[in-house]
Amino acid sequence: MDFGKMKIPFRLYLRRIIALTLILGATVLLWSSLSLAKTATGEVSKVAPGAAGSPYPNMPPIAAIGERVDKYLDVPESAKGPPLDPVKGYRLQELGKDLYMVTDNGYQSMFLIYEQGVVVVDAPPSYAAKLRKAIAEVTDKPITHLIYSHAHADHIGGASELGYVPVIIAHDETKRLLARAKDPHRPLPTLTFSDRYSLKVGSQVLELSYHGPAHEPGNIFIYAPAQKTLMVVDVVIPGWMPWRRLSLAQDIPGYVAQIEEIRRMPFETFVGGHVARSGTHADVELQSEFIHDLRSAAMDALNATKAREGMDPRDKDNLWAVFDDYLDRTSARCVGTLTPKWSTKLAGFDVNVWDQCYAMEESLRID
């Protein structure tokens, strides 16, 4: 092949590429100058419509949702629990009179030993495969009952790992949700109730009760009177902020009311379904105080913030944009109010506080 003949066409080709690049560059410049927008304060915005602009005035120091955080707030000592044996991958904690908590320091479940067998409460998939081994550390009796705290897969999705269990107890709503889910890892309950159910096995008792929708319809209270232990999953997380959007509460007024109901219960040990340690009455008091402060901060922010203030005039008839801007500014105010008191009191404050403010504000507006 004669490569000499290739030289001229290649140069022409190169010139065409340069010319095309110049034309393209000019088009981009023109497009960007067309998209320059004047904000209400008269400043010229250099960003494309829909992209992030300059921050709102008085933004709190806690990073907003979607912003990258280089270093999160330290977890307070009060939120930490006993260490986990990495070889075993779970930890057993005796709660009194043959009642145990099992945890992988992320999830929590319980089991209760009676004369003829064992009652298991929840089977988180993160360690359900080791649950039989954990039980075998303290008894060789068979699992006769399984109780579902609620239908969510992250707490009971390991149920199939236990093999056949003769009796599975849950609330009616949990059965309905599981029938819909058709998940082979979460077998349907064999015994359901609507209001209260007292499980008496040998000399042991578990009082199950339903307090209406909050986190998820069908989520129940499980109380062991002899051990003064109450298990309610995904409502109060000892030492920590609730998970985002108030632990994904499907009914926020119901969720707030349930924390108060938990407060009035006569337990000494609380099992919340998550994190490394069990809780106490003081943990529930603290969570209740936080929710109370969140509610007032969100209410004050909604009342003190004016809609459309500082918006680009061209967006003022864009209803969704008006609410987005309003709720952003009310949430910024709410986060700012809560930060001085709460950022060092509950672990994960920075992770979830914006979500809590958004969730509470929406609930206050429409519930």
Ligand SMILES: [Zn+2]
């Ligand atoms: Zn849940």
